[in-house]
Structures are given as structure tokens and as C-alpha cells.
Amino acid sequence: MTTITLAENKENTLKRKKRSWDRGLALFRALFLPVVALLVWEVLTRLGALPSLLFSSPSLILTRAVNLISTGKLWEHMEISLFRALLGFLLGGGLGLAFGIIVGMNRKSEQYINPSFQMIRTIPLLAITPLFILWFGFGELSKILLISLGSFFPLYLQAFLGIRNIDNKLFEVARIMEYTRLQQITKLMIPSALPNILLGVRLSLSVAWMCLVAAELLGADKGIGYMIQDARSFMQTDTVFVGIIIFALAGKLSDSFVRVLEEKLLRWQDSFKA
Amino acid sequence: MATALEINQVSKTFKNDRGGVHVLDHLDLTVQEGEFVSVIGPSGCGKSTLLKLIAGLDSDFHGQIAVGDHEVHGPSIDRGFIFQEHRLFPWLTVEKNIAGNLSLRDPEVRSKVNHLIALVNLGGFEKAYPRQLSGGMSQRVAIARALLRNPKVLLLDEPFGALDAFTRAHLQEALHDIWEKNKTTMVLVTHDIDESVYLSSKVVVMDAKPGRIKAVVPIDLPYPRTRSSKAFQEFRTVILEHLDHKPSEPDDFSI
Known part of the structure; x- marks a missing residue:
């Protein structure tokens, strides 16, 4: 044995x-x-x-990155970019979530609101940017609003879909157990729609990054997007690359964060057995 | 004994393009407190519809339904409901499913939940999610969830219909034990004659199109009942005869 x-x-x-x-x-x-x-x-x-002037090289990029970090310049740009992206995402995503839930819950509000939202959704954001600059100037407001407009729709659509996909049979159970209207929202609708909502968060976050770049390339005096634009005009290709790498890393990091959240919150799902 | 459930001249019509389908026709039924009543009948006889009316999930009907002293106007926790599917919330663990909108931090709820988990024999599965449970276990969680609210009447709509024969027999026994221990009034809709004779103090046989009560058969056999006994088989035959008995008017065979 x-x-x-x-x-x-x-x-x-x-x-x-x-x-x-x-x-x-x-x-x-x-x-x-x-x-x-x-x-x-x-x-x-x-x-x-x-030509290293146009294509830079891995070692040059690394040296530039170390230099930008040690002088604190990189952080200066990143700070403001992070602030814009986060605030825009919170504003747009939060509103998207709220509207998605309301429209998902109520047919009448769907008929009033959804067609207009679907129409606005199809407009390319870059086409609206000039208007935003005219209305809100070159300051922070126009940038944050542009980012929130972009991150509004993925969360709105996913929350709406999630609410609509709830099994009607579970509502019968909730009615029999005398769930209040508020309990039906917090204890039935939101948990049931959570897989969709989290997917919406992921999509909204990635759109927020994209809008951030667009907003900062179009007119800013700080931020990673501005850093790229500024470096381009001085032919500092290595700095451009550092900026691109920063965006790639930030996008990947925020995506991983939501993935971790999904694994924690959606453990009850079959597909999250791992 | 007090009356638990009183159904008085209840009629129900489902509307469609051609006027409507008459599913329940002037139904009268009284259930005493602590009784176990089974409703049996061919599909389409309106037995499940009747249960939904009692539950208050559908209030579009004629006549009166009263539970205790209160007329039914909508769903309420004084009528528990077990569906054919377990209908557990997939994102909640067993104990949280049972607690539902009540907080497990409340010591009273906590101890009742613990007691019910023991009653339905699910000790050790408190933290399991519904996807980890078998069909029979899930249905037992659903029973515990309904019992937590101390319903005056527990309504069961073919609760074991989707289960395999072994699990079904096992759960019938479990349900019987719960009924004996808790003295909860139960109304069970089923199409399984054995199940109705095994569990009930009386069996209501229904007729289809329109749904009417054809016969009420009191089952005065002592518990525990053995399915193979002669007396059991006799009751089985009586109910079968009621079910098979053709009405005098010819059936219409329009297809």
C-alpha cells in the first residue's frame, strides 16, 4: 500500500x-x-x-521613459489624464447605468427615451468635438464631458439589456415574498443584471481612454495626449512611444481590474468556475 | 377546525380573439386548517390557474377567494408558493436564498433559517450556490424558502414533476414529514395519482373544459401509507375511475 x-x-x-x-x-x-x-x-x-529620428529604438525609448519618470514630468501629465478619464467615466458611466436601469424597468420611459439615445449613439464622437469646444471652451469641462458622453452608451446599453433579460419567473417569486419596489431593484434587478453591467463597465472604461486621447490631442496644455502631440511637433519620437505605451498599459490595467471584479462578483455563474 | 382557504364561485376566462377560453367554471372548495389537499385532473383543467388565483398572481377572475379572514387581492407571504421549477436566485447561496429579503444578521431569521435547513436536510450546503445543487436539493431549498415566511397555506404547483422517480419519492416523503411536523395547510396540484393518494387528506378531482370539480375523495388511510397496500390501490382506482369517467355530452374532436 x-x-x-x-x-x-x-x-x-x-x-x-x-x-x-x-x-x-x-x-x-x-x-x-x-x-x-x-x-x-x-x-x-x-x-x-x-532612421532613429523617425523610428526611435527600444533602448532610446527606455532611456526617455526613465528620464521622464525621474524628472516627474510623466507623472505630471498622467495625473491630469487620470483625473479627466476617471471623472468622465464616473459621470458618464454613472448616468448610463442609472438611465439603463430606468429605461429597462419601464416600457413607457423606454418609448420616450430609447429612440433618441440610440440616435445620438450613432454620431461619431469626433464629429461632436468641435461643438463641445465651441460651447465649453478648451478647458477641463469640454474634455470631461466628451469622455462622459463616450462612456455613457456602453453602460446604458448593457444595463438596459441586463434588466430586460431578467427571468420574469423570478419576479413572481419576489412578489410572493413581498419584496418592496426598492428591494426588487436592489435584490433582484441589479444582481441579476450584474454580468451585463460589469461588461458595460469594461466597455465604458475602454471608450473613456479613447475619448481621453481624442480630447487631449485636440487641444490641451497637459496630459499624456498633449505630451504625445507636443513631442511629435519636436520630432521626439521616443516620447511619442512612451505615451503610447502608457495608454496601452493603462487600458490593460483598468480592464484587468474589472476582470478581477467579475471573478469576485460573478462566482455564482457557471462560466466563472475557475 | 378553522377554515384556512375558502373558494367561492370562482370563474376564470382567458381572453383571446375568438371571445375567450373558459378555464374555471363556478368553482367551490373549502380547505380546513392543517389539511393536505391535492388537486388532480387532466392537463388544461385549470388546476394550475386555480393555484395562481389563490396565490394572487392573477386577480382577473370572478368570485371570491379568502385565506383565513382575508379576501385575496394580490400576492402575500401568507400564501407560500412552490413552482415546478425551483426558481432560486442563482446569485445567492442556499441560506441567502431562503432568507430572501430578510437579513441573516437578524438572530431570529438566522435561527429559523438554520432550523429549516435542518428540516429539509441540507446541512453543509448553506454556502452552496444553486448551480451546485441537484434538482431535488434545489426544490428543497425552495420549500424551506416558502416555509420561512410561516404561510397559512402552502401552494405547490406540480413541484416534483420535473424530477426523476427516486428523487420524487424521496421528496414526497420529506414533504409529508414537514406537513406532519409543521401542520402547514397545503394545496398540491399534481397529475400523479400515486402522489395525491400518498400525501393527501383529500383529493379533488377536476374535469377539463371548462374546469369544474368532479369529485372530492377523502383519503382516510392512516400515515405512513404504503403504495403497495390494498387500501392504497383501492383509492387509486376510485380516483382513476373519476378521471376516466367520460361526460355524457360528446367530446368535440376538432383538430
């Missing part, structure tokens, strides 16, 4: 070793292309095959 267990143990350890080896191999394969690309890029610029 013991010998079998020992043998099994050994086998298990081997299996575990094999599994971590497999995982390492997968990581290596995933990193293979990017690393090769970076190396080729670096070598080509060093050899002078690519």
Missing part, C-alpha cells in the same frame, strides 16, 4: 514538474515574437537602416 502511494507521489511530482515546464514553454512561445521584433528593431536602428 505504502509503496503504491510513494510511487503515486513520485508520479504526481513528475506530473506537476511537467505542467510547470509546459507553462514555462507557453510563456516562452508567447514572448518569442515580441522579443525578436524588439531585437531586430534595435539592431536595425543601430546599423542606421532605420
Whole structure:
């Protein structure tokens, strides 16, 4: 009996070793292309095959990034960008969520509100930007409003869909158990629509980043978008790259944050068994 | 014994393009406190509709329904309802499903929930989510959820219809135990004759199109009942005969 267990143990350890080896191999394969690309890029610029003024190089970008961080310049731009994106997202997303729930709950308000919202939704945001600048100036207000307009619709649509998808049979249960109207909203509608709402949050956040770039490229004196624009006019390609990388990282980070939230809040769902 | 449920001249018509379908026709039924009444009949006889009317989920009918001293106007916790599907909230654990809109932090609710979990034999599954439970277990959670509100009448709409034979027999036994322990008045809609004879103190046999009460059969067998006993089989036959008995007027076979 013991010998079998020992043998099994050994086998298990081997299996575990094999599994971590497999995982390492997968990581290596995933990193293979990017690393090769970076190396080729670096070598080509060093050899002078690519003009470093236009294409920069990985080492130049890294040096620039270290420089921007150590002088505190990067943080200065990032601070204001984060502030704009967050405030815009909270304002637009919050309103989107509230309207989505109201319109989802009530047919009459759907008939009054939804067609107009759907119409506004199809207008490209960049087309509205000039109007926003005319009305609200070049200051913070126009930027934050543009971001909130963008992040309004994904959350509105998803909250609306989530509420509409609630199983009517559960409402019967809630009526029999004498849930108040408020309890029906907080204890039935919102939890039931949560998968959609969280998807809406993710989509809204990514739209908020995009609108932030648009707003800052169009006219600002601070922010990552401005940093990129400003660097472009002085041909500081490496700074442009640093800005792009910052946006990529910020987008990825905010997305991961919502993913963690999903895994925590949607543990009850079949699809979140992992 | 006091009257738990009184149904007086209840009629119900579902409206459609051709005027309407008459599903319930001047129904009278009285259920005493602590009774276990089964309603059995062919599909389309309006037995489930009747249960929804009693629950107050549908108030578009003629006649009166009273639970205790109160006439029914809408849903209320004095009438618990067990549906054919468990209808648990998938995002809540077993204990939170039972508690529903009541707080588990309230010590009184807490102890009642614990007691009910023991009663329906689900100890150890308090923190499980509905997706982790079998059909039979989910239905037991639904029963506990309904019992927490101390209903005057528990209405059961083919609660075990979707379960396999073993689980069904097991849950019938569990329901019987709960009825004996809690003395809750129960009205069970079913199409399973065995189930009705096994559980009920009286069986109401209904006729379809329009739904009428054909016969009320009191089952005066002592509990626990054995399905194979001669007396059980006799009651079974009586109910079967009531169900099979064709009305004198010819059926219309329009297809």
C-alpha cells in the first residue's frame, strides 16, 4: 500500500514538474515574437537602416521613459489624464447605468427615451468635438464631458439589456415574498443584471481612454495626449512611444481590474468556475 | 377546525380573439386548517390557474377567494408558493436564498433559517450556490424558502414533476414529514395519482373544459401509507375511475 502511494507521489511530482515546464514553454512561445521584433528593431536602428529620428529604438525609448519618470514630468501629465478619464467615466458611466436601469424597468420611459439615445449613439464622437469646444471652451469641462458622453452608451446599453433579460419567473417569486419596489431593484434587478453591467463597465472604461486621447490631442496644455502631440511637433519620437505605451498599459490595467471584479462578483455563474 | 382557504364561485376566462377560453367554471372548495389537499385532473383543467388565483398572481377572475379572514387581492407571504421549477436566485447561496429579503444578521431569521435547513436536510450546503445543487436539493431549498415566511397555506404547483422517480419519492416523503411536523395547510396540484393518494387528506378531482370539480375523495388511510397496500390501490382506482369517467355530452374532436 505504502509503496503504491510513494510511487503515486513520485508520479504526481513528475506530473506537476511537467505542467510547470509546459507553462514555462507557453510563456516562452508567447514572448518569442515580441522579443525578436524588439531585437531586430534595435539592431536595425543601430546599423542606421532605420532612421532613429523617425523610428526611435527600444533602448532610446527606455532611456526617455526613465528620464521622464525621474524628472516627474510623466507623472505630471498622467495625473491630469487620470483625473479627466476617471471623472468622465464616473459621470458618464454613472448616468448610463442609472438611465439603463430606468429605461429597462419601464416600457413607457423606454418609448420616450430609447429612440433618441440610440440616435445620438450613432454620431461619431469626433464629429461632436468641435461643438463641445465651441460651447465649453478648451478647458477641463469640454474634455470631461466628451469622455462622459463616450462612456455613457456602453453602460446604458448593457444595463438596459441586463434588466430586460431578467427571468420574469423570478419576479413572481419576489412578489410572493413581498419584496418592496426598492428591494426588487436592489435584490433582484441589479444582481441579476450584474454580468451585463460589469461588461458595460469594461466597455465604458475602454471608450473613456479613447475619448481621453481624442480630447487631449485636440487641444490641451497637459496630459499624456498633449505630451504625445507636443513631442511629435519636436520630432521626439521616443516620447511619442512612451505615451503610447502608457495608454496601452493603462487600458490593460483598468480592464484587468474589472476582470478581477467579475471573478469576485460573478462566482455564482457557471462560466466563472475557475 | 378553522377554515384556512375558502373558494367561492370562482370563474376564470382567458381572453383571446375568438371571445375567450373558459378555464374555471363556478368553482367551490373549502380547505380546513392543517389539511393536505391535492388537486388532480387532466392537463388544461385549470388546476394550475386555480393555484395562481389563490396565490394572487392573477386577480382577473370572478368570485371570491379568502385565506383565513382575508379576501385575496394580490400576492402575500401568507400564501407560500412552490413552482415546478425551483426558481432560486442563482446569485445567492442556499441560506441567502431562503432568507430572501430578510437579513441573516437578524438572530431570529438566522435561527429559523438554520432550523429549516435542518428540516429539509441540507446541512453543509448553506454556502452552496444553486448551480451546485441537484434538482431535488434545489426544490428543497425552495420549500424551506416558502416555509420561512410561516404561510397559512402552502401552494405547490406540480413541484416534483420535473424530477426523476427516486428523487420524487424521496421528496414526497420529506414533504409529508414537514406537513406532519409543521401542520402547514397545503394545496398540491399534481397529475400523479400515486402522489395525491400518498400525501393527501383529500383529493379533488377536476374535469377539463371548462374546469369544474368532479369529485372530492377523502383519503382516510392512516400515515405512513404504503403504495403497495390494498387500501392504497383501492383509492387509486376510485380516483382513476373519476378521471376516466367520460361526460355524457360528446367530446368535440376538432383538430
